[in-house]
Amino acid sequence: MPNDLSAYGPRAYAYAKQGDRTRALADAKVAIKLKPSQIPLARVTDLGLRAKTYQILGQPKLALRDFREAIRIIPSRGIAYENLAWFFATCPQEGFRNGAEAVSAATKACELSHSKRSGCYDTLAAACAEVGDFDQAVKYEKQSLKDSSLAPKEREECEKRLALFQQRKPFGDEF
Template sequence: MRRLGVAALTALVGLLAGCSSGVQLNSTPMAPAPDTARIQDLSMAIARSPRDPKFYVERAEAYEANGQYKTALSDLDEAMTLRPDSAKYVYLHGIAYAYAGDDQAAKQDFARAEAMDPGSAQGYDARAWLLATAPDPQMRDGKKAVQSATRACAMTNWNDPEMLGTLAAAYAETGDFDEAIKWQQKAVDLTSPTLLVTLNERQARLALYQNRRPWRPAPPNHPLTPS
């Protein structure tokens, strides 16, 4: 399966260049192997609460960590059905398509989500995340990512740990790992210890920056459609 092309990311970044709506695009950090225990736990949670969209989103993120974007998209479809008013879920759906390489579907999701939620900080966050973590190195632009992420953080009073995590990813893309560590540490500090999985993920990303490595999405491990 080919990775996201230059044209697709150009379209996505262009869509968000002047907007102020979007989503937190902090996908689960890359995992060396499928998190089967986590997926099983979430599957049981879904069985108990089949109309709670957050469990589908969390399971989608677990699948994404292993490059299983087709399965992740199915869970995100369900979350969007349960919460049709959520622009955030539409953006997450779009980023899954983007990382899997479906250019047109990703563009459509981003356009739809922007129309659903104009004027929020999430759009700046979305643009920053793409610029910081795009699979195609020609489309990454750390400086612009920092600018966009900074605006998102300012609009949320510098206390949204997900958006601070995006700012950290943006700084990592520029090679400024001291700033990346600073903001990721703040994201960790703002995370409730009761959110153990989220806390572990943010700590893992902090360790990545401490090792002078930027965040990258897992490559897709299967095509979205049969060949």
């Protein structure tokens, strides 16, 4: 058991990315249980990590529940809307993609962050592509690429999505 309670959420996500379903779910559940409810920001962060873990593990209903709960706890947190928008724009499981919801949540994320996060533009681009508005998708993806602080891997992923949008194709996560 890690001494640092903040390690459970990120470790759960890492286990999920490695395909270790058992450890991922165990850590994700512990992360939520150990955080006192009086620390809403920590809880929202762990809910987001657990939701992403559930999504990677092919459990979109549980992911959606956690994304929505994070918004309920702190409705002014832009990243919570960004996570929900990404889910609706890119979810690989049938029946969960919803372009209109994605655009709405991504727009809200950009408003709450005052459009200062490149991730908001990237997510809004994916949402626009999901509803077939590829001109806007290209515009927003180019905006996200203007961020000089993007890590090389993030930049590469944004460039790949830009190429898809220029070909008038939406982006879908593959887990």
